[in-house]
Amino acid sequence: MLLLGSVLTATIVLLVFYFFWNRGREPKQVPADVAVLYQIGRGPFAPSSSPFPLKLETFLRMNKIPYMPDHSAKFSTKGKTPWMEYNGVAVADTHFCIQHLKKERDIDNNSSLSLEQKAVARAMQKMTEENLYWTLCLEMFCGDSTEAVETVMPYTGVKLWVTMQILKRVLQKEANGHGIGRHTNTERWSIAMGDMSALSDYIGDKKFLMGDIPCEEDCAVFGMLAQICWHMPGSRHEKFMRENTPNLIAYCERMKDEFWPDWDERISSGKNFVSDHEHMYFESELSKR
Numbered sequence: 001m002l003l004l005g006s007v008l009t010a011t012i013v014l015l016v017f018y019f020f021w022n023r024g025r026e027p028k029q030v031p032a033d034v035a036v037l038y039q040i041g042r043g044p045f046a047p048s049s050s051p052f053p054l055k056l057e058t059f060l061r062m063n064k065i066p067y068m069p070d071h072s073a074k075f076s077t078k079g080k081t082p083w084m085e086y087n088g089v090a091v092a093d094t095h096f097c098i099q100h101l102k103k104e105r106d107i108d109n110n111s112s113l114s115l116e117q118k119a120v121a122r123a124m125q126k127m128t129e130e131n132l133y134w135t136l137c138l139e140m141f142c143g144d145s146t147e148a149v150e151t152v153m154p155y156t157g158v159k160l161w162v163t164m165q166i167l168k169r170v171l172q173k174e175a176n177g178h179g180i181g182r183h184t185n186t187e188r189w190s191i192a193m194g195d196m197s198a199l200s201d202y203i204g205d206k207k208f209l210m211g212d213i214p215c216e217e218d219c220a221v222f223g224m225l226a227q228i229c230w231h232m233p234g235s236r237h238e239k240f241m242r243e244n245t246p247n248l249i250a251y252c253e254r255m256k257d258e259f260w261p262d263w264d265e266r267i268s269s270g271k272n273f274v275s276d277h278e279h280m281y282f283e284s285e286l287s288k289r
């Protein structure tokens with residue numbers, strides 16, 4: 001017990017030290033107009049085990065923005081991951097990263113949408129990120145069944161146990177702050193099913209969220225659904241999606257094919273996996289600006 005207590009304390013101290021040490025570091029030296037995407041490393045079955053880096057990286061790819069992943073797991077000044085630097089400016093939170101890139105590069109993936117369609121796309125994204133997301137966190141880290149997370153976490157034994165204890169505490173506290181963590185397991189699951197069904201009903205047999213052309217919000221919806229599809233094996237979410245909303249699986253496959261032709265090289269369990277830490281994507285686009 002004493003040993004476990006010491007391991008837990010040492011881990012917390014290291015995490016706190018790492019978090020503060022990482023703040024205020026100098027921007028990475030990269031050519032102008034290259035986004036540095038700070039994230040937590042590649043996931044085993046999808047390019048990130050977090051929905052938010054996958055969202056931002058999909059947006060960078062959707063717009064062929066030159067970028068360089070940094071997998072050192074530095075957290076943002078807001079204490080979250082991912083974040084980015086662009087022309088020396090650090091931007092935290094994927095929403096603000098995307099807004100910043102849109103402004104700096106004059107991008108609008110939604111220019112063909114009506115105001116009503118834009119409003120629906122936004123609402124779908126917010127439901128996915130601010131509601132459905134928490135049901136994933138609670139299912140993976142705070143539920144009775146944690147088999148899914150054990151399959152996708154890059155740790156075993158004591159390291160896995162300690163990491164799980166920390167994540168469980170942090171996420172349960174955050175979910176209680178949100179409110180969803182105070183519901184019963186049955187109530188939380190009804191929320192998850194409601195959100196997945198709504199996404200499925202809305203996408204219907206469309207190719208992407210708003211039709212034949214992927215829009216900005218597809219990045220966020222894909223980032224989240226990809227976790228259910230590939231990183232929650234055997235969970236209620238994954239079973240529900242496979243059995244009741246197969247169009248969401250097909251949607252994930254379509255987004256994967258559209259923006260991640262190198263998927264097998266970007267998943268850590270893939271036989272073609274290669275580290276792309278500090279690799280530059282879309283370098284040829286630099287000369288076009």
Ligand SMILES: N[C@@H](CCC(=O)N[C@@H](CS)C(=O)NCC(=O)O)C(=O)O
Binds near residue numbers: 050079082092094170
């Ligand atoms: N709204 C943020 C959400 C990012 C987020 O919640 N990231 C999680 C990883 S999935 C995180 O860093 N959690 C750490 C914490 O909450 O302490 C964004 O879009 O960037």
